Amino acid sequence: MPTCPRISQMNIWKCENKRHQCGMMMEHNTCIPRCRAYLRDHKKVTERKTTYLTWHRIIKNAESNVKAATTYARPRNCIRDGKLVDSASSAEPYIAISYVWDTRPSFKEWEGRRVTEQALRIADRLSKHTSYALWIDAICIDQDNEPVKMVELAKMADIYRGATAVLCLVPEIEQTTSRVVEHGAGMIDLDGFRALEHAGDTHGMYMFASQGSNKALHKLFSSRWWTRVWTFQEAVLNRLTFLVGEKEETIPLSDVLKISRPISRRAATQNKDKDDLLGQLSSFWDSIHSMSGAMKAYMPLGTAMSSVWRRQSTVTHDMVYSLLGMCRLETITPDYRLPVEKVFADLVDKASLKGDFSWLKWSHLVDRDATCEGMSMVPVPATVLATPASAITEWRSVEVPRMSVARGGAIGVCIPHRSTGVVRWQSPPEDIKGIINMLQKLSYGPKDIWNLLFGLHVGLACDVDRAVGGSGLAQALLDMATGYIDGTLELGDSVDDLVGEKPYTRGYGFTAYASMAAKVWRNAQLVVMRSQGGTTVVPTHSGTGQARLHRLPVESHRGTCLCVVVHDNTKFRASAIGVMVENDHAGSGSWQFTRFS
Numbered sequence: 001m002p003t004c005p006r007i008s009q010m011n012i013w014k015c016e017n018k019r020h021q022c023g024m025m026m027e028h029n030t031c032i033p034r035c036r037a038y039l040r041d042h043k044k045v046t047e048r049k050t051t052y053l054t055w056h057r058i059i060k061n062a063e064s065n066v067k068a069a070t071t072y073a074r075p076r077n078c079i080r081d082g083k084l085v086d087s088a089s090s091a092e093p094y095i096a097i098s099y100v101w102d103t104r105p106s107f108k109e110w111e112g113r114r115v116t117e118q119a120l121r122i123a124d125r126l127s128k129h130t131s132y133a134l135w136i137d138a139i140c141i142d143q144d145n146e147p148v149k150m151v152e153l154a155k156m157a158d159i160y161r162g163a164t165a166v167l168c169l170v171p172e173i174e175q176t177t178s179r180v181v182e183h184g185a186g187m188i189d190l191d192g193f194r195a196l197e198h199a200g201d202t203h204g205m206y207m208f209a210s211q212g213s214n215k216a217l218h219k220l221f222s223s224r225w226w227t228r229v230w231t232f233q234e235a236v237l238n239r240l241t242f243l244v245g246e247k248e249e250t251i252p253l254s255d256v257l258k259i260s261r262p263i264s265r266r267a268a269t270q271n272k273d274k275d276d277l278l279g280q281l282s283s284f285w286d287s288i289h290s291m292s293g294a295m296k297a298y299m300p301l302g303t304a305m306s307s308v309w310r311r312q313s314t315v316t317h318d319m320v321y322s323l324l325g326m327c328r329l330e331t332i333t334p335d336y337r338l339p340v341e342k343v344f345a346d347l348v349d350k351a352s353l354k355g356d357f358s359w360l361k362w363s364h365l366v367d368r369d370a371t372c373e374g375m376s377m378v379p380v381p382a383t384v385l386a387t388p389a390s391a392i393t394e395w396r397s398v399e400v401p402r403m404s405v406a407r408g409g410a411i412g413v414c415i416p417h418r419s420t421g422v423v424r425w426q427s428p429p430e431d432i433k434g435i436i437n438m439l440q441k442l443s444y445g446p447k448d449i450w451n452l453l454f455g456l457h458v459g460l461a462c463d464v465d466r467a468v469g470g471s472g473l474a475q476a477l478l479d480m481a482t483g484y485i486d487g488t489l490e491l492g493d494s495v496d497d498l499v500g501e502k503p504y505t506r507g508y509g510f511t512a513y514a515s516m517a518a519k520v521w522r523n524a525q526l527v528v529m530r531s532q533g534g535t536t537v538v539p540t541h542s543g544t545g546q547a548r549l550h551r552l553p554v555e556s557h558r559g560t561c562l563c564v565v566v567h568d569n570t571k572f573r574a575s576a577i578g579v580m581v582e583n584d585h586a587g588s589g590s591w592q593f594t595r596f597s
Contacts (some may be wrong), residue, residue, distance in 0.1 A: 012212025013038070025204055027195040034204050037192035041208070045186035052178050055242045055250045056129040059095070059165055062240075072162035073155035076148065077140040078133035079123050084111045084140075085133060094133040096163035097122060098234035100224045101138065115139045122169065129248065135159060153334045156230075157237055157325020165240040168231065168253065172223045173245030180216040181251050184209045184259040197262075200468035202512060205262035210278065218279050220256075226288065229313040229322040236294040237325065257292040264289035268389035268516065282389040283310045290390075299326045301351040302358030302395065309384040316340045319381045320347045327351065345378050349413050357415070357553045360562060361395040364456050364577035369542050374411035376574045377564075377596045388519065392459035392467055395562070398553040400591050408572040408595030415596055417550035417564060419589035420533025420580070426547070429525040429540045433482055438528060444535075446474035448581045451560060452537040453526075454481070454517045455579040460556055464513045473510045480511060484518035529565060533586045536563050536578035543567035543575030551580065551588050564596075573597050 013022035013035040022035040053061075078087045078094045087094060105116045119138035126134060141152045152159075160166055187193055187208045196204040210217055225231050235241055241253040264285035267277040277285065290307035293299065299307070304323045313319055320343050321334045329350055335343075348359050362379035365387065371378075400416040408414070427438055432453065439449045450461045458464070461474040483489030525540045531549040545568040555561040563580035566573075574596050 011035075012207060023204065025192075025196055025201060026199060027191065034196075034207070037195070038187075038208060041187050041190040041192045042183075044190060045183050048186065050182065052182060052250050052252070054129075054248050055165065055167055055244055056248070058242070058250070059130065059132070059240075072158035074162065075135050075140055075155075075159045076152060078135050079139050080131075080133040081127065082123070087133065087135075087140075092133055093164040094135050095126075095130065096135045096160050096166045096234070096238070097126070097137075097169065098160075098166055098225075098231050099136075099169040100228055100231065105138070110139075113142045114144055126167070132164060135163065150334050153321060154330065157233060157330065160234050160237040161325075163238055165242065166234065166238040167242055167244045168225060168235055170220070170223045170225045170243045171246050172219045173243055173249050173251065174216070174219075174247075175249055177216045177220050177245070178249050178251050180211060180214050181220075181255050181259060184211060185255040188258055188262070193262075198469065200470075202262070202266045206266035206277075209259040209262040213278055217259075221278055221280055221284075221288075226284070227312050229308050229311045229318050232287070232291065232294070232308050232311060233322055233325055236291050239295070241295075253291075254295070257288070257295070260285065260288045261292065268392075268512075283385060283387065286310055286389050294326055298328050299323075300358035300397065301327050301329070301348070301356050302361045305359060305362055305379060305381075305384055306390040309381040316381075317343050320344060327356070328354065341372060341375055341378075344380055345374055345411075345413055348378055352414060355397055355399065357397040358395060360415070360552050360554045360577070361391075361456065363564075363574070364538075364562075366574075366577075368574060368576075374409070374413070374597050377413050377415060387457070389516070391455070391457055393455065393463045393556050395554050395556060398555055398561075400553050403591065403593035406593045406595050409597035412572070412595040412597035414593055415564075416553050416591050416593055418591055420549045420551055420563065420582075420586065421531040423529045423531050423547040423549060423565075425528075425530045427528040429527055431525065432485060432521040435526045435528065435537060436478065436482060439537075442528070444581070446478050447472075450474045450477055450517075451579050452535065452581055454520060455560065456562075457520045458513055458516045460558075460560055460579075462558060463556075464510060468510050468513070470510060477510055477514050477517065480514035481517040484515060485522070532583070533588055534563070534580045534582040536565070536580050538565055538576035538578040541565070541575045543570060545569035547575070549580065552577070553591075 015021035015035060020033045020035070022033050024031050025034050025037060027037055075087045077084050079085065099122065101116065102118050105118060107114045108117055110120065116138040119136045123134055123136055123139060142148050193205060193208045196208065235253055243251045243253055243256060263277060267282035267285040287307045287310040290303065293303070294307065304327050308323045309319060313322070315336065317334070317336050317340060324330050324332055329347070332346060332350055351359055359379060362384055363377050365383035366376065366379060368376045403416065406414045430438060435453065436449060439452065447461045461477065464477065465471055465473055480489060526537055527540055528535065528537050529547065529549060533549065536549060543565065547565055547567050549563045550566060552562045552564055561580050561582070562577060564574050565576040567575050572594060
């Protein structure tokens with residue numbers, strides 16, 4: 001086997017002057033070592049000799065095109081030249097600042113209000129580089145005037161949308177960080193990365209984008225700025241958004257998100273013994289990667305939950321109020337006096353009234369035995385945060401006819417559903433291996449078995465096929481997942497995505513998804529439930545009496561749907577939610593509208 005070429009500066013593959021340890025890849029129908037493609041593209045990017053401009057130079061260069069936004073609600077105040085100015089009645093352009101408050105902020109009296117010393121330092125520093133007014137929350141929102149504060153919070157999304165630019169202050173950024181991000185973003189545009197992406201080679205893509213887990217990226221993503229709920233919305237609503245270091249080092253947010261995509265994909269499929277990547281869990285990367293989509297379009301509520309609810313807030317209510325602007329739910333008025341359960345219930349209720357039922361994909365995680373009245377269908381941040389990563393399947397809302405009359409309890413969430421009939425047969429509780437054996441005896445194929453068990457947690461079999469460039473991988477997925485669960489197979493990096501000397505084979509990256517599945521139902525007891533319309537598999541639950549399966553208004557792009565289990569003794573309270581495999585030619589009842597408590 002040939003030896004690796006020399007690298008003068010670094011060797012991220014650790015195979016210099018040795019037999020190849022980097023693994024092989026296919027490019028233009030030729031099998032080559034990953035390191036050779038990397039070195040070739042590394043040279044192309046380096047020879048460009050480009051560097052990011054600072055934020056104030058970019059804004060100054062674009063001044064001729066800057067106009068104050070008139071379609072968005074304006075902030076009440078801004079700060080300019082060290083003074084508070086009226087912005088509500090002015091069309092003056094401004095720059096919005098996103099940052100993380102000090103954990104123990106120091107306040108002082110300033111211009112007739114209490115502001116943080118940290119915010120004043122930020123204003124003083126940034127004003128040295130621009131004549132634009134600045135919007136900084138701790139200065140421009142009177143923190144002691146509750147009515148005014150609620151009004152300003154309600155238009156927070158518009159404040160960031162309408163700004164000339166958004167500066168996200170990340171003190172961990174240095175010049176090295178800028179170079180590494182710019183280099184990674186450049187690598188993604190070249191042939192080597194494209195070939196890896198075409199093959200579904202998650203490890204290879206990660207190495208190209210991150211320069212082999214470069215330490216500068218460790219430091220960048222260790223910032224508290226990435227972990228707070230409000231910073232997600234603040235960063236994705238304006239096309240001119242930059243990450244800014246303490247010495248005005250500037251990185252376009254779009255480039256950071258560009259390299260986060262392969263990082264997040266690798267994190268989701270990590271070896272079970274290596275749960276973090278660049279110092280962060282896969283749930284962290286799930287949140288970062290989803291920012292790209294949020295910059296392009298409004299987010300369905302279920303997608304926003306997947307993203308924002310992997311972050312932290314000091315006040316639980318902010319888990320809801322921080323995502324309203326991204327989901328077209330600004331009609332909800334922030335009110336911190338409300339019980340937090342009502343805030344979450346109102347959120348999903350308002351989304352449902354707009355025809356957005358995407359949030360139901362998270363309802364399967366609700367602990368219905370522990371929830372209070374009215375919350376049996378309402379997901380909360382803790383349930384989302386507890387999952388390692390979001391499934392790769394996109395669940396979308398189904399259009400349903402308008403229904404004005406809702407049956408059900410006095411409190412709860414109104415949800416459309418269609419009955420598929422009573423449960424005619426239910427299995428005894430079994431562990432995951434027993435359920436797989438039972439489904440096989442019932443003549444279900446590997447694709448249906450995989451979808452029933454892992455469609456909500458990992459992704460439907462067809463989506464795994466598409467992600468890894470394979471076809472018909474369900475049986476192999478099941479075999480490998482079962483092996484990991486019962487210990488007959490041991491997952492290692494030499495198998496997971498074929499890291500090492502073995503040639504990368506298109507479609508073989510399914511091993512990573514099998515490792516994700518192996519983590520799902522450990523120590524759980526499951527039951528199979530069959531109605532005239534179809535079958536589902538759900539965890540054991542406390543429902544009693546005759547059970548029915550109802551189709552929910554959520555489905556995949558290929559029409560696979562979710563269903564809710566409801567028992568006659570508690571018919572207005574959900575017992576469980578799962579993927580439904582529908583029987584051929586079996587119909588469903590008409591749409592009903594029920595308030596589930």
